[in-house]
Amino acid sequence: MIDAFRERLSRNRRPGSHITRPPRSLRQRQNLWAWIFLAPALVFFVTVLMYPTLRAFYISLFRWPLGAEVKTFVGIENYAALPHDALFLKSIKNTFLFAAGFIAPEIVLSMGLAILLNRKTTRLRGLFRLAFFIPVVSSSVAISFVWKWLFEPSQGLINYLLGFFQISPLPWLMHPKTALLSVIIVTIWQTMGFDVVIFSAGLQTIPNDFYDAAKVDGANAWQQILRITLPLLSPTTVLVITMDIIWALQVFTTVYLMTGGGTSPPGGPLNSTRTMVLHIYQVAFRSLRLGEGAAVSVVLFFIILIVTIIQMRLSRKSFEY
Amino acid sequence: MNRNISFMVFLVVISLAAVLLIGCGAEPVKEQPVTVTAEEQPTSEPTVAPEPAETEPAQSDVVEPQTVRYWSISGEPYEEEVANAFRTSYPDINLEYEVIAYDAYWDKLNAALESGVGPDAFMLPSPLVLEYVLREQLAPLPDSWVEELEQERLTWTITPLKIDGKYYGFPAGAGMRILLVNDDLLAEAGLEPESCPKDWNELSDYARKLTRRDADGNMTQAGLDMISQAYHLYGALMDQNIPGGPLLYTDGEIPKANYANEDGYETWEFINQLYNKDRVDDMMFIPDQYRFQIGKAAMMVSGFYQVAYVLSEEIPVNFHICPVPTPPDKPDSRGGRGDQWAYVVSASSENIKAAWDWVNYFASPESEKSISLSGYTMVTNKSLLNDPDLLAESFLAAGFDILPQIEAVPPGGGWDDIWYLHETVWEHIYLEAPEDTRPLVDELQKGADELYQEKYGEYYR
Numbered sequence: 001m002i003d004a005f006r007e008r009l010s011r012n013r014r015p016g017s018h019i020t021r022p023p024r025s026l027r028q029r030q031n032l033w034a035w036i037f038l039a040p041a042l043v044f045f046v047t048v049l050m051y052p053t054l055r056a057f058y059i060s061l062f063r064w065p066l067g068a069e070v071k072t073f074v075g076i077e078n079y080a081a082l083p084h085d086a087l088f089l090k091s092i093k094n095t096f097l098f099a100a101g102f103i104a105p106e107i108v109l110s111m112g113l114a115i116l117l118n119r120k121t122t123r124l125r126g127l128f129r130l131a132f133f134i135p136v137v138s139s140s141v142a143i144s145f146v147w148k149w150l151f152e153p154s155q156g157l158i159n160y161l162l163g164f165f166q167i168s169p170l171p172w173l174m175h176p177k178t179a180l181l182s183v184i185i186v187t188i189w190q191t192m193g194f195d196v197v198i199f200s201a202g203l204q205t206i207p208n209d210f211y212d213a214a215k216v217d218g219a220n221a222w223q224q225i226l227r228i229t230l231p232l233l234s235p236t237t238v239l240v241i242t243m244d245i246i247w248a249l250q251v252f253t254t255v256y257l258m259t260g261g262g263t264s265p266p267g268g269p270l271n272s273t274r275t276m277v278l279h280i281y282q283v284a285f286r287s288l289r290l291g292e293g294a295a296v297s298v299v300l301f302f303i304i305l306i307v308t309i310i311q312m313r314l315s316r317k318s319f320e321y
Numbered sequence: 322m323n324r325n326i327s328f329m330v331f332l333v334v335i336s337l338a339a340v341l342l343i344g345c346g347a348e349p350v351k352e353q354p355v356t357v358t359a360e361e362q363p364t365s366e367p368t369v370a371p372e373p374a375e376t377e378p379a380q381s382d383v384v385e386p387q388t389v390r391y392w393s394i395s396g397e398p399y400e401e402e403v404a405n406a407f408r409t410s411y412p413d414i415n416l417e418y419e420v421i422a423y424d425a426y427w428d429k430l431n432a433a434l435e436s437g438v439g440p441d442a443f444m445l446p447s448p449l450v451l452e453y454v455l456r457e458q459l460a461p462l463p464d465s466w467v468e469e470l471e472q473e474r475l476t477w478t479i480t481p482l483k484i485d486g487k488y489y490g491f492p493a494g495a496g497m498r499i500l501l502v503n504d505d506l507l508a509e510a511g512l513e514p515e516s517c518p519k520d521w522n523e524l525s526d527y528a529r530k531l532t533r534r535d536a537d538g539n540m541t542q543a544g545l546d547m548i549s550q551a552y553h554l555y556g557a558l559m560d561q562n563i564p565g566g567p568l569l570y571t572d573g574e575i576p577k578a579n580y581a582n583e584d585g586y587e588t589w590e591f592i593n594q595l596y597n598k599d600r601v602d603d604m605m606f607i608p609d610q611y612r613f614q615i616g617k618a619a620m621m622v623s624g625f626y627q628v629a630y631v632l633s634e635e636i637p638v639n640f641h642i643c644p645v646p647t648p649p650d651k652p653d654s655r656g657g658r659g660d661q662w663a664y665v666v667s668a669s670s671e672n673i674k675a676a677w678d679w680v681n682y683f684a685s686p687e688s689e690k691s692i693s694l695s696g697y698t699m700v701t702n703k704s705l706l707n708d709p710d711l712l713a714e715s716f717l718a719a720g721f722d723i724l725p726q727i728e729a730v731p732p733g734g735g736w737d738d739i740w741y742l743h744e745t746v747w748e749h750i751y752l753e754a755p756e757d758t759r760p761l762v763d764e765l766q767k768g769a770d771e772l773y774q775e776k777y778g779e780y781y782r
Contacts, residue, residue, distance in 0.1 A: 063779070067434035068456035072779070153605040154539070174604050175752060261609070263550055265741050269748045285428050286737045288452075289775075290435075 053301065056294045064291035066284065071291075078295035088296060090271050091279035094180060098275060099248035101184045106244055107237065110192045114199030115229065129200070133193035140190070144257035147186045148173065151258075173258060176272035183255055183273055190254070191247065195240050202236030203229070235315060242311035246304055252277040276300050387675040388415040391683075392430065392440040396420035399695035403688045407679060414675045427737070434458060434667065441670035442680050444493055444662050447481035448568075448734030451576075453665070454484045455780040460666040460673050461487040466681070473686075477659050478701040480729035485572055489665055491684035494692065495699035496661030497625050497727050498557040499720070500524075500643040506531055506542065506619040517643030521558075521591055524620075524646040528601035531619035544601035546618035547592075548608050551747050552740060553660075554622040555592055557645040560728075561654040562588045567769075570731035575777045578769030580762050587648070589746060589758040597754040604751050614638065624660060628716050629697040642719040644726075656726030661701075693717065699724055735772065742768045 060079070063072040082088050113132060117125050135143065150157045151172035159169040172182045210228050219227065230237075252275065259273045260266025267274030267282065274282075276296065284293025393400055404418040419440070421429055433439040445453060453459050462470065467488055470479060478492035500517065508514055510530045518524040528544035535541050547554055559567045563584045569577040579585070595601055602618070612618035614631050616638045621627070622645055631637060644655040664684055666676040682688060686702040693700050693711060699720050700711065706724070711717050745768075746761045755761065 065456055067431045067439075067453075067458055070457070148609070152607070152609060154607050169605060171605060174608060263548075263552070265737070265744055268744070269752060270745065285431060288431060 056297050056301075059291055060294035060298050062291045064289070064294070066288040066290040074291070078292050079299075081292070082295060082299065087271060087274065088279060091274045091276045091296075094272065094274055095249055095251070095276045098180060098184060098187075098251060099245055101181065102187055102248050103241060103244045105184075106188050106192060106195060107241060109188065110195030110240070111199050111233070111237070113192070114196045114203055115225065117196065118200055118203040129196070132196050135190045136193040138190070140253040141257060143186065143190055144254050147182075147189075148258050151182050174269065176270045179259060179269060179273045183251075183258055186254055186258065187248075187251065191244075195244070198240050198243075199233065199236060202233050206232045238311060238314050242307065245307050249300065249304055249307070250277055251275050252281065256281070386413050386415045387672040388417060389442060389670075389672055389676045389679050390417045390419065390440040391676075391679060392419050392421050392426075392443040394421060394423045394426050394444055395696075397696055399692050403683060403691060406688075407682045410682070411675075411678060414672075414678060416679055434669070437669065439667055439669065441672055441676040442664060442666050445490070445665050446736050447492070447496075447659070447661055447663050448730060448732065448739075449736050450482055450489050450663055450665065451484055451570075451732035452735070452776055454489050455777065458668055459489045460668045460670065460677075461489055462491075463674075463677060466677075473703060474701045475703060475724070477727050477729035478661060481659075481732045482663055484732060490663035491680050492701040493662040493664050493684070494689070495625075495701045495724060495727075496659055497699060497720070497723060498553055498560075498622060498645050498657050498660060499625055499627075499723065500645050501613055501621045501623060501627060501631065501640050502643055503613065503616065503619045504639045504641055506616070510619070515641050517641075518620075518646045520646050520649045520652070522649055525591075525595060525599050525601075528595065528620060529599050532599075532601050540603040540606040541617075543603070543606060543612055543618040544599075544620065545595065546612045546621040547596055547602040548604055548606075548751075549611050549613070549618075549621065550623050552743060553624060555588070555743060555747060556660070557622050557657045558588050558591065558648075559585065560658040560730075561645065561651060562648045566658055566728070566731065568731050568734045570733050573781065575781045576731065576733035576773045578766050578773060580769065581766035585762050585766075586759050589750070589762050592747070593750050593755065593758050596751055613640075625697070625699050625720055628720075632697070632716075642716060644723050656723055656728065658728050658730045660730060733773070733777065735776065738772055738776075739769060742772065 061073060061075060063074050063077075065071075113128075116122055117128055117132075122128075153159060153169050153171050153174055156172070158172070162168075162170065170178055173179050206229065210232070211224055214224050214228055255273050255275050255278050256266045259268055267278050277300070280293045280296045280300070283296065284290045391404075401418065404416055407414075408416055430439065430443060445459075450459065470488060470491070474492060475495060478495050479488065482488050482490045482492065502517065504514060507516070512527065512530060518527045524545070530544070531542070532540070532544035533542035545554075559580075563579055563582065565579060567579050567585070569579050606612070607617060610617070611621075611630075613621035613623075613627075614634050616636075628642065631640060645657055647654045664680040666673055666680060670676050684701070686700075686704050689700045689702055690705055690708060690711065692698060693705070694714065694717075697714075697716055699717070700706070700708075705711060706721060712721065742765055746758070746765050749755060749761050750758065
């Protein structure tokens with residue numbers, strides 16, 4: 001049947017076939033409408049995303065003192081200098097440390113919470129979902145300042161609570177060994193609610209029949225999670241991990257506000273929290289070397305691009321149901 | 322059908338036009354613009370209203386009012402009073418006085434200058450003037466005003482503004498560093514009331530005696546606040562102890578860093594000793610607060626402006642002002658170096674003359690006196706050094722004692738970029754308690770030389 005249809009279709013496409021193509025004017029009109037409807041998004045994409053991206057690449061080829069009239073073309077000099085820039089290397093290291101320290105606990109916690117909140121036996125699910133999502137919609141600025149006070153070494157709430165467990169006060173944001181960890185804790189707290197929502201949506205797509213069948217087969221709750229939930233949630237997990245990686249590579253506001261202040265440079269102490277975007281900001285807007293800042297931003301763009309390509313490849317893989 | 326299509330095409334065109342307009346209409350966002358209408362202008366005589374400069378054309382010749390946008394980081398009420406007085410004296414200049422929060426100042430200023438929508442006049446730290454001049458971003462002071470400037474102002478306040486024989490701004494008050502001492506805590510420690518530590522040894526001695534800890538060894542009172550504004554402390558000590566200061570400048574040459582010498586090593590070693598051996602402060606002790614202002618630190622090295630902040634506290638501490646103690650073998654260095662901002666005019670301003678009129682007015686003796694009395698800042702006009710109204714204010718009088726002993730800070734020192742390098746040494750000291758600070762100072766020297774090469778190298782090739 002299908003073969004017959006294909007044959008008829010291919011015959012109809014031969015030159016001189018009695019079935020004609022749609023009238024040109026209709027196709028043209030369809031194309032026109034397609035472009036008209038696409039145009040706003042296209043204009044937005046080109047002006048707000050494409051142009052700045054290309055412009056950043058263009059600027060990265062210049063010695064570009066921010067605000068000055070004279071810009072000097074230097075080719076790839078800004079890129080060639082990056083491997084010798086200790087602060088740039090430090091910022092890459094910090095960014096990947098941050099991503100590693102942030103993503104694993106973020107995924108485990110948000111997935112666990114989503115599974116708990118997805119259980120029909122859990123009471124006040126709506127309230128908990130709301131509570132976990134509030135930090136997501138809260139101002140990063142306000143969150144950063146509040147947590148900065150919580151981490152305050154001598155009068156902060158966290159050290160006060162640690163005192164009940166006979167734990168000596170920690171310097172948190174004041175020490176290179178704990179500063180990045182402090183930022184990671186805040187970031188997990190702030191963004192976890194979003195991942196919980198995504199995981200919850202993923203959990204809704206898993207048919208209950210699987211769990212019912214597993215129960216009949218004698219699987220306990222833990223086995224159900226391991227054998228059903230986790231495998232079937234893997235497309236969602238890939239998505240969440242990718243989004244978190246991209247987010248982690250672009251972290252700025254929390255670091256800038258929590259580690260800096262009028263009397264200490266952001267990214268400290270001893271550049272232990274200097275991330276790539278913070279480095280871009282410092283170089284471009286504080287040291288006024290826009291060309292070098294743009295070069296770092298292009299590098300970051302390609303890192304994110306690679307991560308996205310990997311994610312697309314992974315998400316194309318079929319998952320066994 | 323055709324009518325529907327036409328209508329939808331019309332809608333799409335409109336939406337596209339809106340998107341384009343939004344994208345292209347990059348009007349600068351003004352922060353807290355203060356524009357005063359005729360009705361709002363003060364009806365009484367302004368407190369300050371110097372005559373327009375003689376070099377100006379007759380104001381009546383100008384038909385269209387010229388707009389001068391001025392960006393300030395201060396935002397104190399007295400500045401607005403001066404701005405209102407200027408508007409009264411210069412009705413044909415439309416002054417737009419805008420306050421930009423310091424945290425956003427550099428981003429907004431440099432981005433605005435880059436995109437050609439920057440202010441006509443703005444504030445700049447004196448050490449940054451050289452960089453902006455070399456980048457051709459500042460207009461030089463009219464030649465006819467130079468003689469007056471040199472005669473009327475304290476020399477050290479205008480030295481950093483003179484580049485290659487031309488001046489590029491007016492000093493925004495006389496910035497200087499002082500030691501603030503809490504009288505009540507001094508008395509509690511059994512030290513002589515209203516006394517001042519004279520040299521570094523006495524400073525160390527005072528700070529130790531003024532430090533308090535509880536039974537567990539936790540700090541409850543810092544003898545000397547080193548954490549809140551470390552840059553003032555190490556800045557003052559380096560200025561005093563390093564001959565020529567930490568920056569050497571010659572017109573037409575790349576500035577040279579001057580840290581890695583015996584005096585530089587000694588300075589940082591003294592800071593190391595204060596923090597790690599004398600233990601007069603602790604990074605774990607309410608580090609995010611100005612401890613002196615709330616009575617939790619007995620002494621603090623800061624800028625003179627700090628006086629106004631301390632006095633504005635709800636419960637102001639009882640304190641007095643001292644010169645920053647000198648190195649034992651350099652008693653003549655008690656003033657240190659100036660640390661002030663400047664009022665400058667953008668080279669790309671379309672109303673440069675009007676902008677200079679405003680800057681000249683803002684820095685005039687009358688305005689300076691008004692600002693000084695309201696904000697406890699020091700003056701740069703020599704004519705005000707013996708002003709009875711200013712001398713009647715005890716805090717200002719104490720500042721006047723120190724004022725003539727200050728040396729000029731040379732041009733080209735940088736701002737945040739050099740501060741980051743200084744902070745790195747300081748962070749190593751309070752985090753790692755190094756046995757020897759020389760390697761850190763050597764690293765600072767290397768970093769600063771590279772920085773100055775990077776900043777100025779292409780201009781002085």
